[in-house]
Amino acid sequence: MRKFLLRLLVFTLFCCMAGEIIIRVFRLVPDVPQRFVDKTGIQRYIPGQHGYFTRATEPWHINQYGWLGMADTKNDTLISIIGDSYIENMMNPRSCNQGSLLKGYMPDYGFFEAGRSGVSFIEAMEISNFLDSTIHPKYNLLYVSNSDFTESLTNKKRLSDIVQIDLKNNKILVGTLKSPKLKKMLYSCKLLYFLYLKFPVLVNKEDKEKHQHTDASSQPFEEQDINQLFQYCQNHYKIKKTMLVFHPGADKRVIQLASQYGFRTIILDSSQDKRSWALNENDGHWSCYGHSRVAEQVNEQLSKIIIDLKGE
């Protein structure tokens, strides 16, 4: 029995070591950057980090501002691009980022990308406020999907790790980092993280819900709440310079309300495209092709909006 257990232990250790090496060499799990919560309550990444997404050929880098992607702050006419993991875009080369693609269409403008996985609509608005006070963009482009609005509201469910708004008290609730030390350990030990992703027993329902981009039909439409949310935005943010870029399948009622409150809206449509925008069957994030199609549609509608705004 002793020999059996000893062999089993040694073999397990051998597997762990070999597994760790193979996972690192073949990049079977993504490197996940560490976050911090800044003074304004926004979660950003600790600057200077770099790593690779699963099977990626190009590394990601966290810039001095705590985001990934373009940070062309020298340009006088700057457009900020705010959003979640779609904008963060770790899974594609940097040339497929919205900033890089839009720069190709609009060379006179500078672009600043502020994307972070799990950002809610209200946190995106907070980020726009923060950028307005620091890098002074001319326009803010917020890429949003249906779930971003409901996730912003505490009266549905308090998601403790993201920024939300308590509509009853008109108060922004800052998110807190969940077990950062444990997460750091998990992300550092690649084998452990690999097993965690394969057997997601510890992923709670809250997290699962948070990362799903659902279509309009599956989302309840709480008109009063969304009205209140936009009312709050009208009073606290510069919405005239904020353009909401709605993901394909966004709820038309939300888009309509957003327009009524003064947001400029850009609506993405993938229904006419024979080719899928998604990375693959299991990952709905946009591929390079998807990003290029998005940038094409954004450029088209954004150019019209800018002309309109100049005329006003």
Added chain:
Amino acid sequence: MLFNSLSFAIFLPIIFFLYWFVFNKKLISQNFLLLISSYFFYACWSWHFMFLLLFSTLLDFYTGRKIEAAENIAQRKFWLWLSIVINLGFLGIFKYYNFFIESFADGLSLLGIKINPWTLQLVLPIGISFYTFHGLSYVIDIYKNRIKAEKNFVEYGVFVSFFPLLVAGPIERATHLLPQIQRRRTFDYSQAIDGMRQILWGLFKKLVIADNCAMLANNIFDHPSAHTGSELLLGAIFFAIQIYGDFSGYSDIALGTARLFGIELLKNFAYPYFSRDIAEFWRRWHISLSSWFRDYLYIPLGGSKGGTWMKVRNTFIIFLVSGFWHGANWTFIIWGGLNALYIMPSILRGTNRNNLGIVAENRVLPSAKEFLQILTTFALTVLAWIFFRSINVGEALFYLSGIFSKTLFMRPEISGTANIILILTGFFFIVEWIGRHNNFALSNISKLPLPLRWTFYFGLILLMFIYQGQAQTFIYFQF
């Protein structure tokens, strides 16, 4: 609690530890732990049906003792038939009642009489077909004076409910398993290591081969009209590989797990897809069920002793009953009947026992003739599996007509995933071919040097993690 679940990965080491370190002193404590853990294992599926299992165990334990104690043949017959009727009665109600009543209603409707059949909304208790057959073999063996009735209920309880075999076999015999339960087990290093190897190979078969093939087969079987004949054929081949990987993988895990507890279970598979004819295939596929039907149905019916007509009749009976055992659906009956038809030429010519040995024994490759025979046998089983996989007969016929259409010779359009699965399946069959002389494919690997062996094990684990398919329930759990 699936064998390929995290809960089983926690359950097994705990029971293993308790078995060898806490309850290892006495036979009674070893058996008591196995009984409790087996009932816990079953209760994880359904605690309600645990009482049905307990009732079935008590019934056979009691009737077994009564048969032995009976003073005359009439009493012995009475207790035997009581056990058979109640056991098959439960099986009939849970598994076959709706089928019979609906088939009866369908039959009447053909005569122009419409009735609304009163069907039952019952969930099939998991493993009922398996533990019922355990119990039946036990009482029949006592009746036939092959064994003595068990006097210790705990030992008998372990025989019926031992958790590795409880939900999908192998269907054990009291003559084989009970003697092992009746003596205290001591830890055997080589047996335990072999058990671990068999579990590893079983998991590979299930997670990598069966679950991946299932995704492809399901996709094709769910939308047959959207596929060409060649793709439909490929779908049927994927299902053939899936069901083998799934069930033999399950059996390997069950046998390997039992070995960790010092118990040897009956072999259930012996490389059936390397069979040279259908008779050989059925000696190598689900062996514990085939031999059960041979011993408790075919031989009592007269076997092959009563001339050609008797042989034909009995062969058809066991194949049809075997098909029906799998499920209450005409598709399973046709599947059984088709296999009976396949085997008939060799039965009539008396060549059904031609291929008793291992194919290409002591050779690396089969001869051209053997290869052709293997291919033909595989093709016949693939066609029969279409009925097994289909929801109803109409769907199976539609699928078959799709295969034998003009598009059969078109190049199939398969995804990149399918290419990887084909490569993995190729690797799987190569390992099985190399290991075909052994109890299971990896049992002879101990002859390799340790670094090579460990690298191979690690490679399998890695493949399991990387190419693990979407988790599917074991197919035979539904039977």
